[in-house]
Amino acid sequence: MxxxxxxxxxxxxxxxxxxxxxxxxxxxxxxxxxxxxxxxxxxxxxxxxxxxxxxxxxxxxxxxxxxxxxxxxxxxxxxxxxxxxxxxxxxxxxxxxxxxxxxxxxxxxxxxxxxxxxxxxxxxxxxxxxxxxxxxxxxxxxTSVRLTRDQAEPGDVIVVTGPLGSSPAGLDLLLGQDDMTAIPETEQEALVKAHQRPVPQVKAGRLFAEMGIRAALNDISDGIAREAKEIAEASSVRMVLDWNRIPKPDVLTGFPMSKQQDWVLYGGEEFQLVAAFSREHWREVCLRAQTAGVSIFPVGMVEQGDAAVDLICEGKRETLTRSGYAHF
Amino acid sequence: MxxxxxxxxxxxxxxxxxxxxxxxxxxxxxxxxxxxxxxxxxxxxxxxxxxxxxxxxxxxxxxxxxxxxxxxxxxxxxxxxxxxxxxxxxxxxxxxxxxxxxxxxxxxxxxxxxxxxxxxxxxxxxxxxxxxxxxxxxxxxxTSVRLTRDQAEPGDVIVVTGPLGSSPAGLDLLLGQDDMTAIPETEQEALVKAHQRPVPQVKAGRLFAEMGIRAALNDISDGIAREAKEIAEASSVRMVLDWNRIPKPDVLTGFPMSKQQDWVLYGGEEFQLVAAFSREHWREVCLRAQTAGVSIFPVGMVEQGDAAVDLICEGKRETLTRSGYAHF
Missing domain, CATH: 3.30.1330.10 (PurM-like, N-terminal domain)
Structure with a gap:
């Protein structure tokens, strides 16, 4: 003591x-x-x-x-x-x-x-x-701001603030769990850094707070599949994600789709934000994001329906059943 | 998860x-x-x-x-x-x-x-x-209240809010570390309860806050010897404790003095409060304590001198050198 x-x-x-x-x-x-x-x-x-x-x-x-x-x-x-x-x-x-x-x-x-x-x-x-x-x-x-998970509404656009999949791919690299030798060394370092030194998206959060708009906001600590599910459940909506629109590091696209999805959809500790907000604010969010140096990528839409997450990928639309990264 | x-x-x-x-x-x-x-x-x-x-x-x-x-x-x-x-x-x-x-x-x-x-x-x-x-x-x-450890001044009275030694004696009972069979069963239960279910002294803390007087306040989580030392160091004063005045369960007084002191001075997890405040507030503190149902026991005085804790016991005054209960 x-x-x-x-x-x-x-x-x-x-x-x-x-x-x-x-x-x-x-x-x-x-x-x-x-x-x-x-x-x-x-x-x-x-x-x-x-x-x-x-x-x-x-x-x-x-x-x-x-x-x-x-x-x-x-x-x-x-x-x-x-x-x-x-x-x-x-x-x-x-x-x-x-x-x-x-x-x-x-x-x-x-x-x-x-x-x-x-x-x-x-x-x-x-x-x-x-x-x-x-x-x-x-x-x-x-006191006027409420960026909670229950704020999503049908018709909302879904965005993320940066590429997904780097952190879990970086962890796999560190653990030597996949043959990732094809990835150039500097890119490997970037993936590892994403795992070891994730950057919390404070500026992006403040952007939504300062705009004062209705938005459902979550940080992606356990994979976007799970974080989107949390919003879907809290807001009683269906979240529809478009695989092609989800930003991911180029170096991951050469891997088999199941591996890519492990990293991008279910990977833990990403720490980008996922948000759902009305399309009428889309333009202003983009403009403000540009000024603030914040990245905004549209990745899907909110629909009416049972609380679930759908993924559009390779021409098919399927409801995701797996959960995200689980420590338990 | x-x-x-x-x-x-x-x-x-x-x-x-x-x-x-x-x-x-x-x-x-x-x-x-x-x-x-x-x-x-x-x-x-x-x-x-x-x-x-x-x-x-x-x-x-x-x-x-x-x-x-x-x-x-x-x-x-x-x-x-x-x-x-x-x-x-x-x-x-x-x-x-x-x-x-x-x-x-x-x-x-x-x-x-x-x-x-x-x-x-x-x-x-x-x-x-x-x-x-x-x-x-x-x-x-x-915002006007500052009951921190650095608030003690020479001449202050030192008080505690309840008997000390019960919790560590209760732990020894639970661990069977001393022959405590001489203690009546109901008293044994009280000691054990003091260890398992300590009562935080919120009302006593609020009494000092509401009075708005200058006071140094500490909770006795690691034995009064150590908590008094913290006040002594933060306030640059000498804390003088009188063994006979420190309240302790009657059932402990039959044990050897060194054992008693282990429990009363150095025992951990007591969670009574120790306070030092000006003698001019003594009367009002006592009156308010009575109204609030809070116990206040004077146990010593603050003197000028090097940051230390002295104990008056069996006619001798000695500076305490041992520290309190240490988890490390």
């Missing part, structure tokens, strides 16, 4: 905190100010060693970076502005040098800096086995 | 949520409203199986109850009003029936109900080994 104190001290000294932090790291709890006209947004994600990541495929910095990035992605999916984070980490008693923990915090800080987030607290405990890291993030969103 | 969905659904249906919850369990993140004139308070604590609890000494309900209670205690130590909580749980892949997880949630809910807290989100993942449960809590506190 005294180790924890050293930690807290080293973290405290390092951080310059923003004005919104009234009491930061080191007391019983953190105290932060709210913002008039905004609600607080809060999300928590846990990553377990050898379930969500492994030391074979991720450096300690990657682990830290990703543990925060996946949470920022949840904020992005609510259209929120990220603000603060808290790290709770259960460290293996054996074979986990303090240096490794320090490097995890370096990675966390790297992810935090991009969105100007402040570390406001944490808990460091030991465990007899695997590393477990739980990150809590807070943000704010305008 | 589909199990997680079932979970979320069962939790969603069960909960009636307060008005402050704008978006609760089941979306990417929770959205809650702030309160004008109040800051947000946030705390996180992680409990690891066989480090912080064991199935030998705690039922699943106890584990859930305590995981939330220790967090509420952190809010209490800031003088905050508890509001919301989020549960992140890493469940062992083997030998952990879903029924056990359900019982943990029952315990969480029990602790939440006492303070009217709403569950607003969570994450359920699997782990190859020990159960890890991380609870995030939020509360609010008046």
């Amino acid at each position: 005294d180790q924890e104190f050293e930690w807290i001290e080293s973290i405290k000294q390092k951080r310059k905190t923003g004005e919104s932090v009234i009491v930061g790291v080191g007391d019983d709890a953190a105290i932060v100010s709210g913002v008039a006209g905004f609600y607080d947004v809060i999300a928590v994600d846990t990553m377990v060693e050898d379930i969500h990541f492994s030391s074979v495929t991720m450096t300690p910095e990657d682990i830290g970076y990703k543990a925060l990035a996946v949470n920022i992605s949840d904020l992005a999916a609510m259209g929120a502005i990220p603000r603060h984070y808290i790290v709770s980490i259960a460290i293996p008693k054996k074979g986990w040098p303090q240096e490794k923990t320090r490097r995890i915090y370096e990675g966390l800080e790297e992810a935090a800096e991009k969105d100007g987030m402040d570390l406001i607290g944490g808990d460091t405990v030991s465990t007899s086995d695997k590393l477990v890291i739980t990150v809590t993030v807070t943000g704010i969103v305008e | 589909d199990q997680e969905f079932e979970w979320i659904e069962s939790i969603k249906q069960k909960r009636k949520t307060g008005e402050s919850v704008i978006v609760g369990v089941g979306d990417d993140a929770a959205i809650v409203s702030g309160v004008a004139g109040f800051y947000d308070v946030i705390a996180v604590d992680t409990m690891v199986e066989d480090i912080h609890f064991s199935s030998v000494t705690m039922t699943p309900e106890d584990i859930g109850y305590k995981a939330l209670a220790v967090n509420i205690s952190d809010l209490a130590a800031m003088g905050a009003i508890p509001r919301h909580y989020i549960v992140s749980i890493a469940i062992p892949k083997k030998g952990w029936p879903q029924e056990k997880t359900r019982r943990i949630y029952e315990g969480l809910e029990e602790a939440a109900e006492k303070d009217g807290m709403d569950l607003i989100g969570g994450d359920t993942v699997s782990t190859s080994d020990k159960l890890v449960i991380t609870v995030t809590v939020t509360g609010i506190v008046e």
Whole structure:
């Protein structure tokens, strides 16, 4: 526990905190100010060693970076502005040098800096086995904004904010699970980076929030098949995706269709956003996206019908029955 | 992961949520409203199986109850009003029936109900080994209140809100570590209950917050020796504790002094509060405490000097060198 104190001290000294932090790291709890006209947004994600990541495929910095990035992605999916984070980490008693923990915090800080987030607290405990890291993030969103999964309506256009399939293909590369030697080295690196250093789509989320339009928004953490299903169920609509329109890295198109679909539809940890919104806003969304440097790709339409996801692919339309990436 | 969905659904249906919850369990993140004139308070604590609890000494309900209670205690130590909580749980892949997880949630809910807290989100993942449960809590506190550890001043009176030593003695009882057969059965049960079902001192925290006085406040999660040391260090003062004045269960006084001190000074997970505040407020604190049904026991004084904790015991005054309960 005294180790924890050293930690807290080293973290405290390092951080310059923003004005919104009234009491930061080191007391019983953190105290932060709210913002008039905004609600607080809060999300928590846990990553377990050898379930969500492994030391074979991720450096300690990657682990830290990703543990925060996946949470920022949840904020992005609510259209929120990220603000603060808290790290709770259960460290293996054996074979986990303090240096490794320090490097995890370096990675966390790297992810935090991009969105100007402040570390406001944490808990460091030991465990007899695997590393477990739980990150809590807070943000704010305008009280008028509600980018929840139940906002899709028949007639809506479905978009994603970037190519899908890179992260799971990158993981397969790292694990040597497929013969991917045909992929040029720089492209291989891009796939691996997509897995190790996913970029949460905060700007895209803010675009929808600032426009103030009705939109269903989800981050693609468990494959678009599953995320679209969540929107379909919450909104009681049918989501129709067009395979040809889904953006994917060119280097994946040479692989068999079933493999491509594994990566693109069911791959985990993509962290692009999927949105459904009225076609009448299509033009304005595109214009604003261009100005903001956000990519928007139309990938399908919302229809009336039972809550389900249909895929149009190679001239056929089929209802997807598989779920997305499942840790359980 | 589909199990997680079932979970979320069962939790969603069960909960009636307060008005402050704008978006609760089941979306990417929770959205809650702030309160004008109040800051947000946030705390996180992680409990690891066989480090912080064991199935030998705690039922699943106890584990859930305590995981939330220790967090509420952190809010209490800031003088905050508890509001919301989020549960992140890493469940062992083997030998952990879903029924056990359900019982943990029952315990969480029990602790939440006492303070009217709403569950607003969570994450359920699997782990190859020990159960890890991380609870995030939020509360609010008046913007004028600052009950931090750095608020103690020479001349202050030091108080605690209840007897110390019960929880660690209860743990020893559960583990059969001492011959405690001389303790009557009902008293044994009380000690065990103090360990399994600690009561966070929210009312006591609110008393100091509502009075609006300067006070250093800590919850006694790791023994009063260590918590007093934290105040001493943050406030640059010397904390002087009087052994005879520290309230302790009568049944412990028959044990050797070193054993008593283990329990009373260094025992973990007490969750009473320790406070230091100006003697000029002594009378009013006592009056208000009586009205609120809060116990206040004076246990020492704050002096000028190097950051340290002195104990007056059996006619001697000595500086405590041991630290409190350490998980590491």
